[in-house]
Structure formats: structure tokens, C-alpha cells
Amino acid sequence: MSEADRASCPYPAGAAETVHQLDADFTQNPFPELERLLEAGPVHRVRLPNGVERWLITRYDEVMAALADPRLSNELGRGLQQVLPPEPLPPRWQVTLRTSKLLGRAMANLDPPDHDRLRKLVVRAFSAKRIEGMRPRIQEITDELFDALDGRAEFDLVEAVSNQLPITVICELLGVSAADADLFRTAASVLGGMQADDEAARRTIEALDAFDTYVRGLVVARRAAPGPDLFSELTKVSADGQSLTDDELVSMAGLLLFGGYETSAQLISSAVLSLLREPEQLALVRADPALLPDVVDEVMRHEGPVNPGLNRYALEDIEIGGVTIPQGSYVVLGVATANRDPRHWPDPDRFDVTRAATAKQLGFGYGLHYCIGARLAQLEVEITLGTALRRYPKLRLAVPADQLSWRAGSVRGVRELPLRVD
The missing domain is CATH 3.30.43.20 (Uridine Diphospho-n-acetylenolpyruvylglucosamine Reductase; domain 2)
Structure with a gap:
């Protein structure tokens, strides 16, 4: 450097x-x-x-x-x-400023009292009842993604499922058409990655500008003609006479996109990889699908x-x-x-879906800033993992685990996860 x-x-x-x-x-x-x-x-x-x-x-x-x-x-x-x-300003610094402006009014990037006001406004939109009510639709999307792989002995889970499911769910939540999903996917990817060079930084700024412009248009459209989507609800929500400003809605959309897509996509792949690397753990989950929530928690601890x-x-x-x-x-x-501190986790480097809860894993944060979309991410991983295990009794890695490449950035995950099913 x-x-x-x-x-x-x-x-x-x-x-x-x-x-x-x-x-x-x-x-x-x-x-x-x-x-x-x-x-x-x-x-x-x-x-x-x-x-x-x-x-x-x-x-x-x-x-x-x-x-x-x-x-x-x-x-x-x-x-x-x-x-x-x-x-x-060097292009990479321009990215820093552009990202700060885009996400600056999201509650995850604010302190009290601004944080508390925004969380109060949006927390009802992410109630446990609402998220659980999404289970049938998430299962339907997941089934469609795996249906498209029928007849293939090998596929890349990242491309075929991990990168597809979360963005589809987020776009449907926000009322974004399938035709515009690529714009959201591009914005999410650049938010989570590092800038390899000046040209990559300039492409990142263009992607963030396009996302900003699109969401501001969505705000205007939903204020004029609300629909059944979450974003329409956020444009209408108010408490103590206050509602979300346009800038806050744009930042909220960016937060939902980054947290709801990038983190979930990497978590799906890491969950599948973690089980396939540990045959004994995989056998336990196949024998008892009720362990799926424990799998997600252990993946967040061990390879979040x-x-x-x-x-x-x-x-x-x-x-x-x-x-x-x-x-x-x-x-x-x-x-x-x-999450691997031996003072709180016995044998912390071991992946164990039956691990007794000796501490709370911190992958979703804790306390005031605990991730508001944590349950949605958990649900997506549970459904994807459960579906893959049911469909593919012989599911296995197509390459040795130590040959996989991991992406650099604030969110870590495999670039590709080649799987075989025959």
C-alpha cells in the first residue's frame, strides 16, 4: 500500500x-x-x-x-x-462518503435518541408474527430455486440459491419488481465488498447513486399509492406525531438491503458448508430436523x-x-x-449443533442494536438448509473445502460453493 x-x-x-x-x-x-x-x-x-x-x-x-x-x-x-x-478525494474515499450519506440515517448507524425514535417506528413492521407469516412464501421461493436445478448433478449454491433467495425476499418486502432486483443486488454487493482499485470504487459510486435515485422514486410512488408491501407501511408509520423522512426511508431501504441480502446470502452458504465439512453433525441434523435453528445459531457463532x-x-x-x-x-x-473465546465456549473451534448454551453468540449484535432482521435471516437459512437436505440425500462438496475462495469485505463468505448431489 x-x-x-x-x-x-x-x-x-x-x-x-x-x-x-x-x-x-x-x-x-x-x-x-x-x-x-x-x-x-x-x-x-x-x-x-x-x-x-x-x-x-x-x-x-x-x-x-x-x-x-x-x-x-x-x-x-x-x-x-x-x-x-x-x-x-481519492475514489475510495468518495465511496466512504457516499456510503455514509446513503446509510447515515439508518437506525443501525445512529445513537439515541435518534436511534430509539426510528426503531420505535419500524419495530412493529418486523414483528415475530409478521416474519413467521412469511414462511410459506420463503419456502415457495426456495422450492422454485431448487426446481430450476433438477437434473443437474453439480451446481454452485452461491449462484443458484444463496444470492437469489434473500434478494427476492427483500425486493418483495419492499414492493420492488423482479425486473429491478439486479439493481438492488448490485448495490448490496458493493456495500459489502472492499474496493480493489479506483475503477471498482467508481463503479461502486455509480451503483449507490442508482440505488438512491430508485428508492427516492419508490418513496414518492408509495406515498401517492400505498400497497401491501413493507415499504408502503414504512411511508405511513408514525409515532408521537413523527414519521420517517425521505432520507430516513432511503437509509432504511439501504439497511434492509445490506443486512437482509448480503449477510443472509453468506450465512446460507456458510451453514451448508459447515455441515458438509462435519459428517457427524450432518447426520445428526438429517436424523432430527428440529435441530435446524440450533444449526443457524452455531454457524453464526463458529463461522458468522x-x-x-x-x-x-x-x-x-x-x-x-x-x-x-x-x-x-x-x-x-x-x-x-x-464467539470463540474459550472463557465462555468450551472447545470453541469445534462446530457442534448440540452445543449447550454457555453464552449468547453475538453475530447479530446485542442489546440496543440487536439486528432487527435477525429472525428473517434465521428463517431463510433454516428453510434453505432443510430443503437441500430433504431433496439431496447424497449432498456433498464438489471440491475440497480448503480449495474454496472467500471474499474480502465487511461481510465474509465463500465466493462459490460447488456441490454434487448424485
């Missing part, structure tokens, strides 16, 4: 003696390095594979405390103005897509585990390491 590129990355405030480099192979298998950091201490400065430096909190107790600490803000844009390089963790911004100097994180620093709450 050049000095010019490094200057365009937001650094933690202050100085530290040691910066731990997470190399290019980190995405392929991050857990050995994360385990080393976890055992070395609860807080470290790290340089991510894309060259950006962060403070990383590794241990379960410290991560749990940080998730509830109001001094660690979800409003990541607070520190951007202080670290912006001189004009003209949020890796290394959730981002925060330090509003003041914060001491954690004997280390002072300076005001103005960007911090990663290491849910991936916390």
Missing part, C-alpha cells in the same frame, strides 16, 4: 507501540490470527488487509461491555471530516459472516482491558473472536 493510499485511510487517533498486520490471507482463514490476538490480550491495534488501521476488541466480556457503552458511537461519520485527505466485527467510533478516551483507546478512534468490536 502506497503512502498516498495509506493517507486516505482513517487511522485511530493517538499513537501505539505495536500494530498487528492482518495479511492478505486473513480473509481465507482469519481464525488462527484472531485466536492469537485473543490470547495475547483484550485490545489491539490492527491493520486490516485493505490497509486501514483500527482498534480491535477481542474478548467476549470486553466486547459485550463495548456493545452497551454509549461512548462507542454507531455514528461512524462523526470522524470523517477530521481524517479526510485534501481535495480531490460479520468478521472480524462491528465498527464503532470513540467519542472520548476509553479504557478497556487496561488499554486506553483515544477519542476519535475507529474501533472494531470483535464478535468473531468473542
